[in-house]
Amino acid sequence: MPPDAGAPGPSALPVRLLDAVAERLEEGLVVVGADHRLRFANPAARVLLRLPDALEGRRLEDAVQDYRIPLMVTACLGGAGEVVRELDDPAAARHLVVRAVPVAETAAAAPVEVALLVRDETRLRRLETVRRDFVANVSHELRTPVTAIQLLVETLLGGALEDTSVAGEFVSKIGLETAHMAQMVAELIELSTIESGRLPLRPVPTPVQDLVAAAERLRPLADERHQELRHDVDPATPAILGDPSRLGQVVRNLVHNAIKYTPVGGVITLSARGRTQRGRELVELRVSDTGCGIAPEELGRVFERFYKTDRSRGRDGEGTGLGLAIARHTVEAHGGSIEVESTPGVGSVFIVRLPGAV
Numbered sequence: 001m002p003p004d005a006g007a008p009g010p011s012a013l014p015v016r017l018l019d020a021v022a023e024r025l026e027e028g029l030v031v032v033g034a035d036h037r038l039r040f041a042n043p044a045a046r047v048l049l050r051l052p053d054a055l056e057g058r059r060l061e062d063a064v065q066d067y068r069i070p071l072m073v074t075a076c077l078g079g080a081g082e083v084v085r086e087l088d089d090p091a092a093a094r095h096l097v098v099r100a101v102p103v104a105e106t107a108a109a110a111p112v113e114v115a116l117l118v119r120d121e122t123r124l125r126r127l128e129t130v131r132r133d134f135v136a137n138v139s140h141e142l143r144t145p146v147t148a149i150q151l152l153v154e155t156l157l158g159g160a161l162e163d164t165s166v167a168g169e170f171v172s173k174i175g176l177e178t179a180h181m182a183q184m185v186a187e188l189i190e191l192s193t194i195e196s197g198r199l200p201l202r203p204v205p206t207p208v209q210d211l212v213a214a215a216e217r218l219r220p221l222a223d224e225r226h227q228e229l230r231h232d233v234d235p236a237t238p239a240i241l242g243d244p245s246r247l248g249q250v251v252r253n254l255v256h257n258a259i260k261y262t263p264v265g266g267v268i269t270l271s272a273r274g275r276t277q278r279g280r281e282l283v284e285l286r287v288s289d290t291g292c293g294i295a296p297e298e299l300g301r302v303f304e305r306f307y308k309t310d311r312s313r314g315r316d317g318e319g320t321g322l323g324l325a326i327a328r329h330t331v332e333a334h335g336g337s338i339e340v341e342s343t344p345g346v347g348s349v350f351i352v353r354l355p356g357a358v
């Protein structure tokens, strides 16, 4: 039987199957007639193209917001073949790829309908941006120490090696820059381990005092800066259900930041208490400081990878901006949350909520 003999050939799909597929398809599917009137739109297309509810007999240009879509259909009907366009929908913050496919009775005939296939690439786009930014950030952060090391080595080889009064100083500078790079590489590995979900967490009941002890390791640093490091732990605070070494790292990170971003003579306080939130026992840790603070417009961004505020960006060798990203991941992997409140010039408070071990 020739393929165009009327009855569907063995490869044609039954209509009810097509209906079922179109209904569940993640891609949007719209069928437009040669008269530009809408014949069909599946649920995904209604959402992605923000189509109005009543579509019967509507003209495409009255139903879609983006004027470029009807133009694609016109081109398609006019014999342009398949037309593909990437369309940004800023109002819905969506990035769409729309394909207009001509549908004709036979291969040689003029198209009588156009099928619009709409793919939502918003997530993919966002990931691409994140990845691009990430590579740019890593390269930028590595360039500074690498350039410094190169210069120091050249200076040493150019004669400074013989000059014992400066050689030692140059070598110790190389050591510092190398340590900075090593720290960054360690943080990157840590971050990628956490993000890939392969972080082995060993949650056990962890007394808050263990975390206080972790913060205590930074006391020499605070002393050096003539800062007061206080604890204020409610004795009734329940133990935390968490991985002691990971959480110790989070607390150390927050206290280290507080020390770094607080001027000489300031006060840093680590406090803890139990709380009940929606029937769950939580432990709330607060690390507060009397430091430079964070501007309101930057508050939402400090947990992003590599983000450093304007104030801290200029300082060399002062961290990579990964610490808070790691802290947030770790806390969230525990089912907890982390947030920050701050007043520029007055100080900041980082608030961590973790599940209690009760």
Ligand SMILES: Nc1ncnc2c1ncn2[C@@H]1O[C@H](COP(=O)(O)OP(=O)(O)O)[C@@H](O)[C@H]1O
Binding pocket: 257, 258, 261, 262, 289, 291, 292, 293, 294, 302, 307, 308, 309, 310, 311, 312, 313, 318, 319, 320, 321, 322, 323, 324, 325, 348
């Ligand atoms: N206690 C704080 N006070 C003021 N700014 C802070 C504080 N903690 C963090 N920040 C800001 O948030 C940024 C990100 O912190 P973090 O991820 O730990 O990076 P890093 O410490 O390596 O700079 C810091 O560069 C700094 O600008």
Ligand SMILES: [Mg+2]
Binding pocket: 253, 256, 257, 319, 321, 323, 324
């Ligand atoms: Mg830090």
